[in-house]
Amino acid sequence: MPHSVYINGSSLHCYLGENKQECTQQMHTLNSSGYDAFLRRVGDEGGYFVRRSYANADEKIYRMLFNVIDDAIKDAGYDRTQRKELRIFIGSTSMNMAQNEDFFEHGRQKLKNMGYGYIADMVQEIAGSGFTPVVFSTACTSSANALITAAEMIKHEKIDKALILGFELYNYITYKGFESLMLISKSKQYKPFDQNSDGIILGEGCSALVIDRQRKSGSFEVLGGYTQNDTYSETTTAPDGRIVAQTIHKALQNAGTAFEDVDCIKAHATGSENNNRSEARAICSVFESFGHSCPVTALKPLLGHTLGASGTNELVLMMEAVKAGFLPRTLGFAAPLEGIDLVPLQEQKSIARATIVNNYVGFGGSSSSLVISNKGV
Amino acid sequence: MYIKATYRLQRESADAAIYRRELKNKTPLNLRRSSKYNLLAVLGAMECISPRQVAGRNLGIYIATDYACSKDVAEILQKTDRQKNLPIMPFDFLNVNSNNVSFYVAKALDAAGKNMVISSSEDVSFEKALQTAAFDFAINRVDSLLIGAVDTAMEELQADTALRNTEFKAYDISCWIYIDSDSRNALGRLRDLGEFSGVDALAAYLQGTNHTNIKFNQAASEDRALAAMLQRELGVPAEQKAVKSACELVHSARRQQSAFFIAKAQNGSFHCFALQCAQEPESKSSAL
Numbered sequence A: 001m002p003h004s005v006y007i008n009g010s011s012l013h014c015y016l017g018e019n020k021q022e023c024t025q026q027m028h029t030l031n032s033s034g035y036d037a038f039l040r041r042v043g044d045e046g047g048y049f050v051r052r053s054y055a056n057a058d059e060k061i062y063r064m065l066f067n068v069i070d071d072a073i074k075d076a077g078y079d080r081t082q083r084k085e086l087r088i089f090i091g092s093t094s095m096n097m098a099q100n101e102d103f104f105e106h107g108r109q110k111l112k113n114m115g116y117g118y119i120a121d122m123v124q125e126i127a128g129s130g131f132t133p134v135v136f137s138t139a140c141t142s143s144a145n146a147l148i149t150a151a152e153m154i155k156h157e158k159i160d161k162a163l164i165l166g167f168e169l170y171n172y173i174t175y176k177g178f179e180s181l182m183l184i185s186k187s188k189q190y191k192p193f194d195q196n197s198d199g200i201i202l203g204e205g206c207s208a209l210v211i212d213r214q215r216k217s218g219s220f221e222v223l224g225g226y227t228q229n230d231t232y233s234e235t236t237t238a239p240d241g242r243i244v245a246q247t248i249h250k251a252l253q254n255a256g257t258a259f260e261d262v263d264c265i266k267a268h269a270t271g272s273e274n275n276n277r278s279e280a281r282a283i284c285s286v287f288e289s290f291g292h293s294c295p296v297t298a299l300k301p302l303l304g305h306t307l308g309a310s311g312t313n314e315l316v317l318m319m320e321a322v323k324a325g326f327l328p329r330t331l332g333f334a335a336p337l338e339g340i341d342l343v344p345l346q347e348q349k350s351i352a353r354a355t356i357v358n359n360y361v362g363f364g365g366s367s368s369s370l371v372i373s374n375k376g377v
Numbered sequence B: 001m002y003i004k005a006t007y008r009l010q011r012e013s014a015d016a017a018i019y020r021r022e023l024k025n026k027t028p029l030n031l032r033r034s035s036k037y038n039l040l041a042v043l044g045a046m047e048c049i050s051p052r053q054v055a056g057r058n059l060g061i062y063i064a065t066d067y068a069c070s071k072d073v074a075e076i077l078q079k080t081d082r083q084k085n086l087p088i089m090p091f092d093f094l095n096v097n098s099n100n101v102s103f104y105v106a107k108a109l110d111a112a113g114k115n116m117v118i119s120s121s122e123d124v125s126f127e128k129a130l131q132t133a134a135f136d137f138a139i140n141r142v143d144s145l146l147i148g149a150v151d152t153a154m155e156e157l158q159a160d161t162a163l164r165n166t167e168f169k170a171y172d173i174s175c176w177i178y179i180d181s182d183s184r185n186a187l188g189r190l191r192d193l194g195e196f197s198g199v200d201a202l203a204a205y206l207q208g209t210n211h212t213n214i215k216f217n218q219a220a221s222e223d224r225a226l227a228a229m230l231q232r233e234l235g236v237p238a239e240q241k242a243v244k245s246a247c248e249l250v251h252s253a254r255r256q257q258s259a260f261f262i263a264k265a266q267n268g269s270f271h272c273f274a275l276q277c278a279q280e281p282e283s284k285s286s287a288l
Helices: A020-032 A035-045 A057-076 A080-084 A097-108 A117-127 A142-155 A172-180 A242-255 A273-290 A307-323 B016-023 B036-048 B070-079 B090-096 B100-109 B125-138 B199-206 B224-234 B245-254
Strands: A006-014 A087-091 A134-137 A161-168 A205-212 A220-229 A264-267 A296-298 A355-362 A366-373 B002-012 B059-064 B113-120 B144-151 B171-180 B188-196 B214-216 B259-264 B270-277
Touching (some): A020 A307, A057 A097, A057 A117, A057 A161, A087 A117, A087 A142, A097 A172, A097 B070, A117 B113, A134 A142, A134 B125, A142 A205, A142 A220, A142 A307, A142 A355, A142 A366, A142 B125, A172 B090, A220 B100, A242 A355, A242 A366, A264 A307, A273 A355, A307 A355, A307 A366, B002 B036, B002 B245, B016 B036, B036 B070, B036 B100, B036 B144, B036 B171, B059 B100, B059 B125, B070 B090, B100 B113, B100 B144, B113 B125, B125 B144, B125 B259, B144 B245, B188 B199, B214 B245, B245 B259, B245 B270
Parallel strands (some): A087 A161, A264 A296, B059 B113, B059 B144
Antiparallel strands (some): A006 A205, A006 A220, A134 B113, A220 A366, A355 A366, B002 B188, B259 B270
């Protein structure tokens, strides 16, 4: 009999704030007013970048990692012995890119470090774990896949407890790379699933989750997830949305969740033309197959596209919103895509508990879906 | 987990054009502007297995890398200038997205299923990829596995933090194994994958086992406490040479030689797995 898996600790540092309380408060406020001013500020700053200044990328990486890891572990209430038992799963696309850029630029003309081991070792040391981290690099599904794998391992008694880290910092190469692929929004306004959407606005952020077999009061349960790829393109999933829809179906199946119990789909909704269309088609096809719909929301207008970290970053935001009693509305949406009847949540919706499908897609045809719930509390 | 096919490339640093030429007749995939790292991966995978062999299978592709696209990152940084707001070309950007490499392999093999790039502390990325893949296999998430270890030579790359794994930094590496659950015609069987937080935990596990042909990564080969423990528990000689585990695994499987692999990570934890070859008797070690 597979074990249940609970999210007993979480933390988040992103554009909205330096901890999940600040982020939730800001999200709540923006859901009612102030979005225009918020957007102007994002536009002026060029993206959703964390607001604290750091002396250099080294300090920024260490401080952000230390704070989110420590916050999540404290949130879970773990002592030193329990920290030592944590298995570590990291999801990121750029990992140490910001650090290498910074180091290279300051006259040294060499990298700070090679590969991902440096960050993996740092995370292990901060967490106080006795085990070696595993780093998932699956584009924008990276930290979602880290969580899905860790949760499955607990479910099947392979491990007892885990720390999952999503981590993405601004770096020039990624920003200019997205620009060269013409994926960056020129209007500087996030408009997920909107017919006037003109692209992505990048963000940076870092979040951590502590998951365990033992439930802490009020925690969400990871019911199940699924991940797969298509081979359509290195920069997107297939435009028909078939693989994305199939991933949602398989995640629900794996979670043992009936679609009528789902209260909300948190869409990936990057704002790029292809993702808007393929994911919207996929969600509509899921609705069609079950004969009814549910609210759909998108969080990137709040924290930007945090790439490989979006899995855990957006999961923390969704959990905190529900714990605070609401489903967040999709900011920036005005009119649906032509020929696709998908209208995301327009008003914040009160809710006491929820079962949420969290959807993620990414470069390389990567598609992941994850079902969580706090209904069984 | 039966190993059905292998490929091993461990060669002194060569130009991308050489690998591009070797790939030319193996795949219609357009890799004209792909990095050496991507070329090495696709070449290795295609040499290990053909699209026909994986057609219709739910294949999991796991690419282990210690250094990923570090060389390509350095090359971009060399030619770009943040202050001047110079652009990054699309293919330069795609070549530093390490996650794309597993897409190219899947595309070349026309493989449905899941694919991913796995990394970890230096010189244990392959062991971590094995653990992840073995787990997906054990819960039937995939029905066959293609696991590769891919890294380009790092000897010319300058970094502030020195590499720990110095013995293999001059080599381009692309080593692959293809695994399924059918024992027929297998080169060997992978088993006993484990991770131990220190030498005492590893010693406790090894008590009562009879592993003899032990292979070490560089850090494990330099660990005196480990050597003393192995001499005590298994009678293994103290002097050991370091191997690159993925390459050595392929080598041993081809020679039908059972082996037990121990890799030490930076934090002092140990990662192990056993290769049990077809004609040899069952290992006495207990499954983890």
